[in-house]
Amino acid sequence: MREGRGKHRGMKDTLSVAVEPRLKVLLPLPLAGAYDYRVPRTLSLKIGDFVVVPLNQRDILGVVWDSPTEGESKPVPDHRLRAITAVLPAPPMTESLRRFVDWVAAYTLSPPGAVLRMAMSVPAALEAPTPQAGWVLAGPGGNRQPRITPERQRVLDAMRPGEVQAGGQLAAAARVSLGVLRGMADNGLIRPALLPHPRRFARPDPDHPGPVLGDAQAAAAAALVERVAARAFGVTLLTGVTGSGKTEVYLDAVAECLRQGRQALVLLPEIALSAQWLDRFRARFGVAPALWHSEIGSRTRRDTWRAVAQGEAPVVVGARSALFLPFPDLGLVVVDEEHETAFKQEDGVVYHARDMAVVRARLAKAACVLVSATPSLETLNNAETGRYQALHLPQRHGGATLPAVEMVDLRQAPPERGRFLSPPLIAAVSETIGRGEQAMLFLNRRGYAPLTLCRHCGHRMRCPNCTAWLVEHRAQRRLQCHHCGHAEAPPAECPECGTANSLTAVGPGVERVLEEAIALWPEARRVVMASDTLPGPAAAAAAAQAIQDRAVDLIIGTQIVAKGWHFPHLTLVGVVDADLGLAGGDLRAAERTVQLLHQVAGRAGRAEAPGRVLLQSFSPEHPVMRALVSGDLDAFMREEAAMRRPGHWPPFGRLAALIVSSEDEREAERTARDLGLAAPGGEGVQVLGPAPAPLALLRGRHRRRLLLKTRRDIAVQPVLREWLARVEVPNSVRVQVDVDPVGFL
Structure with a gap:
């Protein structure tokens, strides 16, 4: 039955069944609003409780809701209401999270239930954990004196009065079989008992010795600490050149959040970035944080969700979906690389995690920090108009200098026919590898070639489901659509004209750059970093470790290599096609290109050895290229803003x-x-x-x-x-x- 949708009744957090015989229950379904249900006298309910309710011919989970929704209809008569079936043993959804669900639904014009589904993404976590049995010392047992064998004595020595131990761990510690434990129980030496609820995440130590901050870093960190200590909402934009230590600065804010006894959330745009970030976190706090992203297993997902709800996960680092976790006392939200478009959810409920993070922090009365070396024009405008406070780190940490950025005009120094690396770039890579340093070739295009066509009739291999060309992945011998996932084997003859062996690859992808690199530097040790070759955080961590251990001479990668990595021995970055992102009529094409290329350039020269960046371009006079060579990104963003303002384009x-x-x-x-x-x-x-x-x-x-x-x-x-x-x-x-x-x- 649809809920009654009359005037909001202003319910208190605790409801008396005698006074309020019906409650609204919001269901995680794409429905317009909540439904009314009758409250059985056997149940005591609070707003935010997770409940089981009947819907049509099945039971479904929902949340006791307390806010009116759009388009309410007349109340359903009492005699037609169905009853709430049960209340689940999970912490109630907090008021700030309920208001966040309502806010996101209203802002994105999405059904509230569709937003609620994201906050109820782990139904198994709503059930009480299965109690685990163990063993405890039985204590004095009268006049009975069981025989104490050497095996039994080892068990007794491994136990302490009142402490419950798991059978497997106890048997391993005492070097006995589980049968010995059962025999001891039969003789009254030990007895079964329930194990205490294990704490899944160790509490990070905010005073654990961390890296020494420079003067500018320390000043910025002190400002963030002060804003977290205020226990009030506010947004700070933390900017700084690549390698200036922004992560270490905001980790001081995380430390203050821990001292306040509150929880912190750090959003990263890419799962793969968590590898090196976690190393920095452990160095700062001594333990790892809770992780939240699509790659974690179902059991870890359940345990993490429940730990967050119970306040036992002090710090969470995750993807955009972590915004909908049930934090009982969120004190800090950090959005690292805030300019990244990966924070935009394009399917289902369409939202931008950066903007929603600000809302989440406001509703939780928490501090919010947006972090980037190349902030978006929207965020810059908010800082310039005073909506956000701003902090800036002008220099690289530890004495490192910014890399020199140079243009390679492909009109003057073209690659050999059928190749994509110019003579100046080839020479620079050869010199770098010869010195024992590392080089990177960057091309933001997966696969071997973005287009396959017939030399005879001009037919292009297209996806049958999308307006997109099929990308050749030569190593896997397949043509694939990167939009819908359709894949097929390369045909032996043209599907249009039937000519055999007429299909040819057009344009480069990273696989084709790899092929060229193998021919040029056959002895170099190589790694390809792309979403195809690094399917998850573990693979990314292994690749990063190999690079740090200097087991790699040449890195070839897509945009995944541009974000947040710290490779101290990498001194040369070569951008194979700097013009790539400028094609098309996208409003933000120039802004995104300058951000991406500045970020990838920032991977070079992050330690003692100076860095160098070569940009291959057919348009070296383009404002984006001039900004990258001069390093004056502020002037570029001012010019970009000046072009958008008259037409009322975002952010104006x-x-x-x-x-x-x-x-x-x-x-x-x-x-x-x-x-x-x-x-x-x-x-x-x-x-x-x-x-x-x-x-x-x-x-x-x-x-x-x-x-x-x-x-x-x-x-x-x-x-x-x-x-x-x-x-x-x-x-x-x-x-x-x-x-x-x-x-x-």
């Missing part, structure tokens, strides 16, 4: 996208046309489209886009709600709302 205006998709192209076209005809207007409001999306076919669905652009002072959510309400959307069509889009595919 608001954007929201509607993506219309259907398996039926005519249905998608028709719905997009109807939305275009019903588009809102007025001063400061503009709608662009409908038009085919750049990926007009994605995963078998035809796509059309409309873009709402408004002045900064106009809230887009009411405009979107009214707009969508004017158009009837068929069941076969999906309209996805993307508020504040960062990509336009």
